Every structure is written in C-alpha cells, then in structure tokens.
Amino acid sequence: MISISGVFTIRIVGQANPGMTAMKLNRRDFIQMTSVSTVAALAAPALFAANSAETVYTDSIVIDGLGFPGGRQQSEGATLNALELEDIRKSGLTATHFTVGEVGTMPSLKAFERIVVVITENEQLIDSNPEILARVRTVDDIRAAKGSGRTGFIYGLQDGVSFEDDLDRLTALSRLGIRVIQPTYNRRNLLGDGCMEPSDAGLSRDGVSAIEQMNELGILVDLSHCGRKTAADAIAASNKPVSFTHSGCYALAEHPRHRTDAEIKAIADGGGVIGMYIMPYLAKGKQPTAADLIAHLDHAINVGGEDHVALGTDGAISPQEITDEFREQFRKNTRQRKELGIAAPFETEEGYLFANDLNTPRRFETLTDMLLARGYSEDRVEKILGTNLLRLFGDVWTG
Numbered sequence: 001m002i003s004i005s006g007v008f009t010i011r012i013v014g015q016a017n018p019g020m021t022a023m024k025l026n027r028r029d030f031i032q033m034t035s036v037s038t039v040a041a042l043a044a045p046a047l048f049a050a051n052s053a054e055t056v057y058t059d060s061i062v063i064d065g066l067g068f069p070g071g072r073q074q075s076e077g078a079t080l081n082a083l084e085l086e087d088i089r090k091s092g093l094t095a096t097h098f099t100v101g102e103v104g105t106m107p108s109l110k111a112f113e114r115i116v117v118v119i120t121e122n123e124q125l126i127d128s129n130p131e132i133l134a135r136v137r138t139v140d141d142i143r144a145a146k147g148s149g150r151t152g153f154i155y156g157l158q159d160g161v162s163f164e165d166d167l168d169r170l171t172a173l174s175r176l177g178i179r180v181i182q183p184t185y186n187r188r189n190l191l192g193d194g195c196m197e198p199s200d201a202g203l204s205r206d207g208v209s210a211i212e213q214m215n216e217l218g219i220l221v222d223l224s225h226c227g228r229k230t231a232a233d234a235i236a237a238s239n240k241p242v243s244f245t246h247s248g249c250y251a252l253a254e255h256p257r258h259r260t261d262a263e264i265k266a267i268a269d270g271g272g273v274i275g276m277y278i279m280p281y282l283a284k285g286k287q288p289t290a291a292d293l294i295a296h297l298d299h300a301i302n303v304g305g306e307d308h309v310a311l312g313t314d315g316a317i318s319p320q321e322i323t324d325e326f327r328e329q330f331r332k333n334t335r336q337r338k339e340l341g342i343a344a345p346f347e348t349e350e351g352y353l354f355a356n357d358l359n360t361p362r363r364f365e366t367l368t369d370m371l372l373a374r375g376y377s378e379d380r381v382e383k384i385l386g387t388n389l390l391r392l393f394g395d396v397w398t399g
Helices: 027-059 082-091 108-128 139-148 169-173 205-218 228-237 261-269 288-302 324-340 363-374 378-396
Strands: 097-099 133-135 151-157 178-181 243-247 273-276 307-313
Touching: 027 363, 027 378, 082 151, 108 133, 108 151, 108 169, 108 307, 133 139, 139 151, 139 273, 139 378, 151 273, 169 178, 169 205, 228 261, 261 273, 261 288, 273 288, 273 378, 288 363, 307 378, 363 378
Parallel strands: 097 151, 133 151, 151 178, 243 273, 273 307
Antiparallel strands: none
16 A cells, blocks of 8 residues: 555555455446556656655755754854744754854954853853754764754854864863864864864874864764865874765865765765755855755765765755845955965855756755655655764764
8 A cells, every 4th residue: 555645545455364345337437547547657656756756855864964043134143043943943053063263363362252252142042042953962862853853053163263262162162062164174273273274283292182182072073175285194193983064075176175986985984974066166156055065965875975975055954035135245355365365266256156957945845856756765865964973973972
C-alpha cells in the first residue's frame, strides 16, 4: 500500500490473497475503474516527488554551518524586526551557527569586550522570543530545538584576535557559549596566517597551543579562512575533527577561500566536515546560483564522501530585496572591506551574497527539492542538511 499525503491510496493485492472478495463487474464498471487506476498510477510519481521534498525537509534536522539571523535591515545590531523573526520561524532551520565577534586587526581586549556585548544582546533576544529562538550549548539542545519547532543559536568567532595575546580567554569564551572558532580570518594575527597572506607561514606556537586548548574545551576548530599551511598545521595539531564550515571547492573555482581536494580529503579522513557556502566566489565573482552550489556539493562529495559535506551559506536567513538602498550599502561595505585589507579576490560590487533562485527563508527546502530531483537519496540529503554537522558537533563539543 502506498499512501500519497491522504490524496489517494494504491493497493497492490496478490492473486492468491485470501482476504480478497470476488466482485462481478460489468463492462462499463471495468472501464471506469481501470481509467481511474491509470490516472492514479500516472499521477502518483509526480505527487510523491512534490511531497517528498517537503517531507524530507520537515523531518530533517537542518543546520546552517555559518549563517546569520536577519538580513532585511541594513543597520547592525542583534535586535531583529518582526519580519526577520517571522522569517526565522518559517525557515525550518533547526539551528544556525553565526559570528558574534569582530574580524581584522584591532586591540585584543576591545575585540573580547565586543563579543561579550553581542552575546548579551543575543541572549536577551532569545529570552524575549522563546517560542521562536533557543540557545545551543550541546547537541541535545539542537535536538530539543527541532522537537519544539524553534531555531537554535550557535555562537562562533571567525578570528582569534580576541584571545591571540591571552589564551586564558578561551575558557571565558567557552563559558559564554562560544562553540566554534576560526584561529585566523583573511589576514595574519599572532596565531597564524589567513588565506590572504602571501607568505602562508602557518600556525605560530601560540596558534598550536590555541588548537590544543580548543580541543580540551570542546570548541570546534573552523579553518574556513585560514591559509593552506595554517589549515594543514591545525589539522595535524588537533586531536578532534575540524571543519571548513563555509567554503567551496578550489578544483571548480580557483580562489584562496576555496579548499583543495587534498584539504577536503584530509578533514574527511579525520572525521571533519566541509560546508558549502553561497558566495560569488563559487561563480568567480558573479552572483551565484543554485546550480553553482550543487556543482560544488557534487565535487566535495566525490572527494570527501557524503558523510563529510554540509551547508554553510555565509548569508542571512531573510531574503534580500534588491533596492537602491541595498545596492548603495553593498557598494559601501565592499569598498570598506577592501580599504581595511580584509576583502578577498572576486569581491565585487555586483556579486551579491545570495542566489536568486534560493532567495527565500526556506532556501534549504528549495535545495532539497533540487537535490532529490538530481537523484540524491533522502539519506544523503538529510546528511547534507544537518546530520553530518550534528555528528561533528557531538564529536567535538565535549571537554
């Protein structure tokens, strides 16, 4: 018996079924019944495909390996407007890892103080919206968020500048709820080199010590923006799996933010995960499409295996409206990043940080439909949507 969302049921009954009642049918009844059966049989695959993506998505734990709440407003700050909160509610996201610290060169203590402020703001936001938001410290918190239909906040840092001169701050950051840390962003700090440093000298002694302390504290080491030597040093230094939470494949688009096949295989061999983002770098500076994302997913799976690939959009939950205000603000942000020296190649004023065909709070559901239509199994899609990251977090988030 195959039931299609309560629309109709197809029963396949063997000829020798003892429970089958004999029926006498005239010619007209027989034609009517076979006509209806034929229509049902033809409709079933289409109905099943249409409902399958929604069912898989609804039943799955869905985690954005690097994203952020909001996106409709241009001003900074943790306070979300009503539309942004509604976008989170209807997104279907179980959890999202997002950045609560600064990146780039600045006084270390100032960077640490800013993290405390941003976490405090987000904690207040969670407390004010308990029907929509949840705090995440453990994998059980993620499962609980799924069970209650809420979205969990996972705090992370994309730069070690806040503790580069005082590794004892790592303990405080852990107690504040930080669960994911990149030792370096695009440029060099006291821990090591970012992906935009031409010398690519790797981790410093303090950088190695920081990796070891993160292991002890149960903080996931994220190498998304690290230089290749820094990433290799961190993989070697870590006794727990590591991750590229938001990146792409260098084999498809040569870019310092993308990871080589050797790097993908190295983290997969160690039990880690690489998350594919939705950035212009996937398309060499053009605004990316779902097809670009899927191409990178395909390649990463072919290299590292389906147990080690996930999603980390590096974008907002809310859809983006292309207004004159948005265009001007995007130009301003792009120029400012270049002036600060933290921009990467292919950061252009026209390459927006989202895909038009995935510009919806339920972008992962749209992607689910595309992946199933491509021939991905439901099990593989569920891994990409969140169970690979859930497994990784469970392996790491213990002291």
